[in-house]
Amino acid sequence: MAAAKTTPITRLLAGHAGPVAVLGLAFLGLWYAGAVWLNADLQIDAFARAGTDWGFSDLVAGTWAQERPLLPAPHQVLAEMWKTIAETGITSKRSLVFHGWVTLSSTLLGFAAGTLLGILLAVGIVHVRVLEKSLMPWIIASQTIPILAVAPMVIVVLGAIGLKGLIPKAVISTYLCFFPVAIGMVKGLRAPDLLQLDLMWTYSASARQTFFYLRWPTALPFLFAGLKVAISISLVGAIIAELPTGAQAGLGARLLAGSYYGQTIQIWSALVTAALMAALLVALMGGIERQVARLMGARP
Amino acid sequence: MAAKVVDIRGLSLTFATKDGPVYALSEIDLTIRRGEFVSFIGPSGCGKTTLLRVIADLEKSTGGSIAINGLSPEDARLQRAYGYVFQAPALYPWRNIERNVTLPLEIMGMPRAERQARARKYLDLVNLGGFERKFPWQLSGGMQQRASIARALSFEPDLLLMDEPFGALDEIVRDHLNEQLLRLWDKTEKTVVFVTHSIPEAVFLSSKIVVMSPRPGRIIDVIETDFPRDRSLDIRETPEFLKIAHRVREGLRAGHAYED
Numbered sequence: 001m002a003a004a005k006t007t008p009i010t011r012l013l014a015g016h017a018g019p020v021a022v023l024g025l026a027f028l029g030l031w032y033a034g035a036v037w038l039n040a041d042l043q044i045d046a047f048a049r050a051g052t053d054w055g056f057s058d059l060v061a062g063t064w065a066q067e068r069p070l071l072p073a074p075h076q077v078l079a080e081m082w083k084t085i086a087e088t089g090i091t092s093k094r095s096l097v098f099h100g101w102v103t104l105s106s107t108l109l110g111f112a113a114g115t116l117l118g119i120l121l122a123v124g125i126v127h128v129r130v131l132e133k134s135l136m137p138w139i140i141a142s143q144t145i146p147i148l149a150v151a152p153m154v155i156v157v158l159g160a161i162g163l164k165g166l167i168p169k170a171v172i173s174t175y176l177c178f179f180p181v182a183i184g185m186v187k188g189l190r191a192p193d194l195l196q197l198d199l200m201w202t203y204s205a206s207a208r209q210t211f212f213y214l215r216w217p218t219a220l221p222f223l224f225a226g227l228k229v230a231i232s233i234s235l236v237g238a239i240i241a242e243l244p245t246g247a248q249a250g251l252g253a254r255l256l257a258g259s260y261y262g263q264t265i266q267i268w269s270a271l272v273t274a275a276l277m278a279a280l281l282v283a284l285m286g287g288i289e290r291q292v293a294r295l296m297g298a299r300p
Numbered sequence: 301m302a303a304k305v306v307d308i309r310g311l312s313l314t315f316a317t318k319d320g321p322v323y324a325l326s327e328i329d330l331t332i333r334r335g336e337f338v339s340f341i342g343p344s345g346c347g348k349t350t351l352l353r354v355i356a357d358l359e360k361s362t363g364g365s366i367a368i369n370g371l372s373p374e375d376a377r378l379q380r381a382y383g384y385v386f387q388a389p390a391l392y393p394w395r396n397i398e399r400n401v402t403l404p405l406e407i408m409g410m411p412r413a414e415r416q417a418r419a420r421k422y423l424d425l426v427n428l429g430g431f432e433r434k435f436p437w438q439l440s441g442g443m444q445q446r447a448s449i450a451r452a453l454s455f456e457p458d459l460l461l462m463d464e465p466f467g468a469l470d471e472i473v474r475d476h477l478n479e480q481l482l483r484l485w486d487k488t489e490k491t492v493v494f495v496t497h498s499i500p501e502a503v504f505l506s507s508k509i510v511v512m513s514p515r516p517g518r519i520i521d522v523i524e525t526d527f528p529r530d531r532s533l534d535i536r537e538t539p540e541f542l543k544i545a546h547r548v549r550e551g552l553r554a555g556h557a558y559e560d
Binding site: 199 | 377378380382387394396406407437
């Protein structure tokens with residue numbers, strides 16, 4: 001390409017940051033416009049009740065500052081998040097850090113258990129022919145059950161045998177996140193090509209050696225692809241598990257309480273916090289993946 | 301006379317397929333003695349690779365007998381009697397070159413220091429000294445194949461089985477590696493069984509050329525050559541070389557005429 005002038009703008013657009021920022025701004029614009037549109041009726045009613053005259057700018061300002069808007073404006077959500085994350089003590093029931101940690105802890109526990117379960121299932125399926133035939137249909141069927149319907153039952157049943165709090169929520173997360181791990185690992189453990197397997201055979205390597213020297217390293221990229229899906233749906237699972245039982249703490253409980261009392265700003269700030277947490281967790285997985293790939297000599 | 305390393309009598313291998321049996325190998329008789337360099341040559345489908353894989357216990361014969369150092373192929377494999385070099389380098393991409401070469405040694409439980417010494421020795425032998433820390437993708441195809449030869453040599457098997465190891469390389473690299481391989485064979489007195497479909501390669505390298513023909517895969521000629529062990533590429537211009545190459549070509553042609 002000819003030496004095009006590099007302005008800050010062209011440099012910005014060439015990287016990731018530029019396009020992402022442009023999309024983000026467009027999204028924010030739509031959000032603000034949507035807030036005006038959805039909250040306008042309420043605001044016009046309010047003006048009418050107060051008997052004040054109003055112009056378009058009054059309407060816009062009003063729709064972005066309601067106490068219980070249909071759709072809160074981004075800055076309202078941010079202000080609420082600032083208040084409940086930074087300005088509230090983390091032991092307070094009003095702190096999003098507290099609720100976020102409650103959800104995160106069961107997310108991570110469920111993720112760890114689901115990953116372990118997924119890997120064990122995949123190892124079994126790849127090495128034992130009977131397991132492949134018998135397990136695979138059940139694994140796939142398990143994911144067709146709507147988790148929203150099953151979660152309350154699981155939590156009630158587990159509660160009846162004395163398991164409350166963290167464990168039942170982690171069970172729901174485990175149930176969701178073992179699936180991508182198992183499917184990815186089955187594919188990954190079968191990924192070595194015939195030549196690489198023949199090589200192990202000529203060395204008279206045991207099944208165990210073939211697993212650790214060949215199948216496991218070959219499967220790692222597949223594992224990470226599964227883990228990135230698993231960690232985010234593990235978070236979804238933890239939040240869903242907090243919804244049906246009237247949990248006292250967690251982002252799900254926060255969502256539920258917000259909707260009981262029409263606190264839309266609270267709902268949205270919990271939602272945005274959950275989304276940020278998911279993004280951070282996936283980014284963390286991506287970072288670990290890159291680090292592992294580097295150690296395994298991947299082409300940069 | 302040197303000891304028999306491979307002794308094959310009336311061996312056959314039939315694959316059962318949906319469309320009926322495929323006779324991959326039929327009535328193979330072959331003796332390979334210690335220190336020989338034996339090439340299997342023939343068109344694709346003649347069973348040359350299959351025969352090598354039977355020797356390596358990668359395929360099971362369905363008739364006749366085969367002994368490797370007097371043992372069954374399976375027992376010979378379990379004793380790690382041979383090193384196998386495949387058509388592709390088949391290096392493990394997540395291991396650097398040294399750790400690829402030491403892979404069989406790790407599996408066999410050799411201590412670390414000894415493994416590294418072996419890797420150094422055989423990487424030097426194939427002119428890859430200094431590349432220990434590189435990963436496979438950082439090496440050219442020829443260098444990768446040399447690394448895979450070092451890997452096969454690392455546990456010092458007396459028998460080297462090579463399945464078209466230089467088939468994917470260009471002719472200049474191939475000539476060079478052929479010379480290196482001959483020198484290695486001359487120095488180490490290993491027995492080499494080498495599959496190829498190149499007539500000059502077979503004639504240049506071998507002390508014995510086994511000409512094979514397809515459907516069913518069988519041996520149609522066995523040619524002993526008596527070039528010196530330290531021959532150079534120049535022998536390819538000699539009348540003797542051309543005579544043997546001609547005989548191999550005639551054999552291959554006869555094998556095909558049988559079809560028509």
